[in-house]
Amino acid sequence: MKDIQSLESWSVVKNGGPIAIAGPCSAESEEQLMETCRQIKDSIDITMLRAGIWKPRTRPGSFEGIGEEGLKWFANVKKELNMPITTEVANAQHVELALKYGVDVLWIGARSTVNPFTIQEIADALKGVKDVPVMIKNPINPDVALWRGAIERIYGAGIRQIAGIHRGFSSFEKTKYRNIPMWKLAIALKTEIPNLPLICDPSHIGGTRDLILPVSQKAIDLDFDGLMIETHRDPDNAWSDASQQVTPARLAEILNEVKIKKSSTDAEEVNTKLDTLRSKIDRLDNELVDVLGQRMEVVNEIGDYKRDNNLTVFQAGRWIDIFQNRPEQAAKLGLSKNFMEQLFKLVHDESIRLQTAVVNTEKA
Known part of the structure; x- marks a missing residue:
């Protein structure tokens, strides 16, 4: 997989890294999505906007996303704000619909990564698709081989713009994190695939707003290539994952406070x-x-x-x-x-x- 492309070669990445991806956990209404994204763009320069269109929930009866209607809203956001957009896909139909509505970057969630059959279905739907980057979250359980296997399946479909997303791992152990970082596993993946871009999702690792900044800084200190931070205009009243979302204003503060460090120098x-x-x-x-x-x-x-x-x-x-x-x-x-x-x-x-x-x- 030596020909996996760097983030700098992705058409949606205008500037050098680290990149920043932000937006609401879920698209709840057209107005909520547009206003949140507008506030983000007005607050700070980021790489692309994210929003959950389909939301895999642990138990039935929870809000599971707007679906195709949300893609129409997101397409309007992309057009009006002139910003690249990304969303999660969990099956072949999601891939087809996301591409139909002009989603620039796809990502695969942790619940999908854990299932090779699901990943293969998504990979099959991506065969023949050109220039659409795919980001792959680590599986829920701490298994580097499973994470790598998902990457290999997407690579096997002909996709070369691939990135890993580190969102932490579930555990019965009670810690301050929603999902334990286990940074060594992300480093292990990077060791196996040195040219793979790695993005950190501090929202899902932390689970609470106060942990997003320190987790973000840790990721940058470890030379991650970017951050994905869930951002909502009114986090306390968000329909999903309210406690881990921040306002656009707080997003700007976090990104400005994170100390960017170089991996090398010419000095x-x-x-x-x-x-x-x-x-x-x-x-x-x-x-x-x-x-x-x-x-x-x-x-x-x-x-x-x-x-x-x-x-x-x-x-x-x-x-x-x-x-x-x-x-x-x-x-x-x-x-x-x-x-x-x-x-x-x-x-x-x-x-x-x-x-x-x-x-x-x-x-x-």
């Missing part, structure tokens, strides 16, 4: 300093690998000894000692206790695996 002095520091990191990483290698050699020796003396591989007391003492020791050096707990759990799991292999091998 020779800065690059020289970074190269020096990175060389130190490389050397220390090599030392870490060497130390881990030495540790695992000792682990194998312990495995031999346990086998010869008929001892169990796992010994709870020893694990408790490691799990408690190592992170506490690291904390005294200013290291994150949580990080060290995770690190030593990984090291211990690998030690158990190696020792189990040794114990189950007959002595020569």
Whole structure:
């Protein structure tokens, strides 16, 4: 997928990144949609307008979107404000209708990404379509392979203007977020597909207005290519996701407050300093690998000894000692206790695996 195009090559992107996409969670009425979008355009310069036309809801009886009538309204918004528009599609019919009414960019929601059959139906509807970008949200559950699979299916339809949208992941764990960011999964996807543009949806990650700014800043700090922020002229009375939408005025404040950072620089002095520091990191990483290698050699020796003396591989007391003492020791050096707990759990799991292999091998 090396020929996935950068955002800068998309015809709807006039300026360089990061891009900004904003608009109401749902198109509720023609007047609400037009007025919200007009206020957004008057408040700040953004890349494109968004609105939900079809809304997949968890339970029946909730507002599930206006449907085709909303596309007519959105087409009028596009014409009057001279702005590109984007909406979510969840099946082949949605694709056909969205294209019929001149939607510039399509996006696929998290509930669709989780289902390969749905993605393939959308991909089949896109075959032969040219110059229509498609943005794909991560699946509800934390599964990078499923996210990548959806991207590959859309790519297989001939679409080359593709972007991922990171909207966080559902979890039974109670946190301050509506959907836990799990930034490492978005980074993992970017590592697998380095040229894939990534956009963050802080509205769905945060779930509340007060979290949109910090989540947006975190995304920009991680070199995301843009933001999608739900914006409504009267958020408190929105028909869907009221708590995570902001006013056009607040949208402008957020985008102005986010500190844009560069992923690279031409300044020779800065690059020289970074190269020096990175060389130190490389050397220390090599030392870490060497130390881990030495540790695992000792682990194998312990495995031999346990086998010869008929001892169990796992010994709870020893694990408790490691799990408690190592992170506490690291904390005294200013290291994150949580990080060290995770690190030593990984090291211990690998030690158990190696020792189990040794114990189950007959002595020569």
